[in-house]
Amino acid sequence: MFGLNTIDCPAIYRIPALGTTAELVLTDPDVLVAAAAILRSKLDHIDRVASRFRADSEISKLYSDSNEVAVVSQDLLEVLDVALRVAEATDGVVDPTVGGAMCRLGYDRDFSEIAGGVTGLLPVPTPVPGWKTIEVDAARRTVHMTPGTRIDLGATAKAWAADRVAEEVFSSLGCGVLVSLGGDVAVAGPPPSGGFRIGLGDVAGGLPTGGAVAIASGGLATSGIAVRQWRMGGHHVHHIIDPSTGLPAEPVWRTVTVTAATCVDANAASTAAMVKGSAALSWLASRRLPARLVALDGTVFNIAGWPADTDTPIASKCDTP
Numbered sequence: 001m002f003g004l005n006t007i008d009c010p011a012i013y014r015i016p017a018l019g020t021t022a023e024l025v026l027t028d029p030d031v032l033v034a035a036a037a038i039l040r041s042k043l044d045h046i047d048r049v050a051s052r053f054r055a056d057s058e059i060s061k062l063y064s065d066s067n068e069v070a071v072v073s074q075d076l077l078e079v080l081d082v083a084l085r086v087a088e089a090t091d092g093v094v095d096p097t098v099g100g101a102m103c104r105l106g107y108d109r110d111f112s113e114i115a116g117g118v119t120g121l122l123p124v125p126t127p128v129p130g131w132k133t134i135e136v137d138a139a140r141r142t143v144h145m146t147p148g149t150r151i152d153l154g155a156t157a158k159a160w161a162a163d164r165v166a167e168e169v170f171s172s173l174g175c176g177v178l179v180s181l182g183g184d185v186a187v188a189g190p191p192p193s194g195g196f197r198i199g200l201g202d203v204a205g206g207l208p209t210g211g212a213v214a215i216a217s218g219g220l221a222t223s224g225i226a227v228r229q230w231r232m233g234g235h236h237v238h239h240i241i242d243p244s245t246g247l248p249a250e251p252v253w254r255t256v257t258v259t260a261a262t263c264v265d266a267n268a269a270s271t272a273a274m275v276k277g278s279a280a281l282s283w284l285a286s287r288r289l290p291a292r293l294v295a296l297d298g299t300v301f302n303i304a305g306w307p308a309d310t311d312t313p314i315a316s317k318c319d320t321p
Contacts, residue, residue: 011025011026011027011028011029011031011032011035012024012025012026013026013032013035013036013039015039015040017040017043017047017181018043018046018047018051018158018161018181018182019053019110019111019112019182020158020181020182020183021180021182022039022043022179022180022181022182023178023179023180023181024036024039024165024169024177024178024179025177025178025179025180025196026169026175026176026177027175027176027177027189027190027191027192028173028174028175028176031169031173031174031175034172034173035169035173035175035177038165038168038169038172039165039169039179042161042164042165042168043161043165043181045075046075046079046157046160046161049073049075049076049079050076050079050153050157052099052150052151052152052153053109053110058072058073058076059076059151059153062143062145062151063150068144069137069142069143069144070142070143070144071140071141071142072141072142072143073141074141076143077136077138077141077143078160079153079156079157079160080096080134080136080143080151080153081136081138082156082160082264083096083131083151083153083155083156083157084096084131084134084136086155086156086264086268087131088131089268090268090269090272092130092131092243093243093271093272093275093276094155094156094268094271094272094275095128095130095131095241095243096131096134096151096152096153096155096156097128097129097130097131097133097134097149097150097151097152097243098128098152098241098243098246099149099150099151099152100128100129100148100149100150100246101123101126101128101241101246101247102150102152102239102241103150104123104246105118105122105123105232105237105247105248106118106120106230106232106237107228107230107239111228111230111239114230115230116230117230117231117232118230118231118232119232119233120232120233121232121233122232122233122235122237122247123246123247125245125246125247126245126246127243127244127245127246128241128243128246129146129148129149130243133145133146133149134149134151154239155267155268155271156264156267156268158181158182158184158267159181159184159186159219159221159262159263159264159266159267159268160263160264161181162179162180162181162184162185162186162219162263163186163219163262163263163264165179165186166178166179166186166187166188166189166263167186167188169188169189170188170189174189175189175190176188176189176190176191176192176196177189178191178196183221183222184219184221184263184266184267185198185215185219185220185221185263185266186218186219186262186263187215187216187217187218187219188217191215191216191217194214195214195215195216196214196215196216197212197213197214198212198213198214198215198220199212200212200213200222200257200292213259213306213307215259218259218260218261218262218263218266219259219260219261219262219263219264219265219266219267220257220258220259220260220263220266221257221258221263221266221267221269221270222255222256222257222270223240223255223256223267223270223271223273223274224253224254224255224256224274225238225239225240225248225251225253225254225274226254226255238251240271240274240275241275242275243275249274249275249277250277251296252274252277252278252280252295252296253273253274253277253280253293253294253295253296254294254295254296254298255292255293255294256270256273256274256280256291256292256293256294257270257291257292257293258270258273258284258289258290258291259289259290259291259306260289266289269284269287269289269291270291273291273293280293281293281301281303284303284304285303285304287304288304288305289303289304290303290304290305290306291303291304291306292306
């Protein structure tokens with residue numbers, strides 16, 4: 001879903017991370033080594049804090065303490081705060097308590113281990129516990145969850161990490177930077193002439209839906225159902241959960257791409273749009289969030305100023321979801 005035009009971007013660094021590919025693009029090649037060190041350090045840290053696939057991660061340790069108030073690190077507190085803010089801003093459509101629903105669908109380990117399919121029956125529709133059941137005390141740095149709640153931060157943690165890495169690289173090294181974590185994109189500092197050019201594609205195949213945009217600041221994110229889908233018994237399932245049912249959202253869009261003031265806001269909006277289905281068009285337009293939605297039949301909808309000619313630049317300083 002993502003690719004870079006390397007013109008005017010002389011320094012590019014890529015590594016596998018967080019179950020995807022991390023890409024770092026700099027306007028100054030002389031600081032590549034230092035910037036790469038920042039990227040690796042931040043991603044390793046967020047994995048140890050927020051991964052639900054690591055038994056030793058901080059968020060996994062919350063589950064054994066779910067009957068009690070747990071003291072957490074400042075970073076986990078911040079990631080949870082971001083997830084709860086997103087849940088509130090999307091009226092609970094993007095909800096961090098979908099972790100249990102993911103596990104019931106077999107997505108309880110790294111995706112590479114379930115890509116070939118899992119056994120079992122499709123679960124009965126059951127609403128997730130809901131973001132309001134997570135109690136956070138910022139002053140005391142404590143968290144309390146309803147017993148049995150499982151948190152999944154997939155809709156916010158990678159985007160938050162992209163924003164943080166971009167901010168730190170720019171503030172520490174002074175160059176323009178683009179950070180992409182599996183297509184969750186954050187930009188900071190002075191961009192190359194014309195902005196960072198980002199190629200769009202659709203890994204679902206079928207009708208071509210590509211193009212390119214250029215952004216000079218803020219964030220851009222794409223959500224879709226093609227990459228993280230698998231079979232559960234006789235059913236195709238995917239990773240974008242409707243909190244009202246605890247099941248995969250009814251597919252209306254192949255992909256939704258949104259640009260916003262931050263990568264967190266862009267990813268929140270693109271994920272919410274996937275869950276909202278046809279209602280996403282008016283929802284995104286009312287929030288003045290430039291977006292590109294690709295329907296299952298390949299029809300493309302451009303919303304709130306997303307250019308019809310996708311080779312032209314777009315602004316990325318927009319309203320939050």
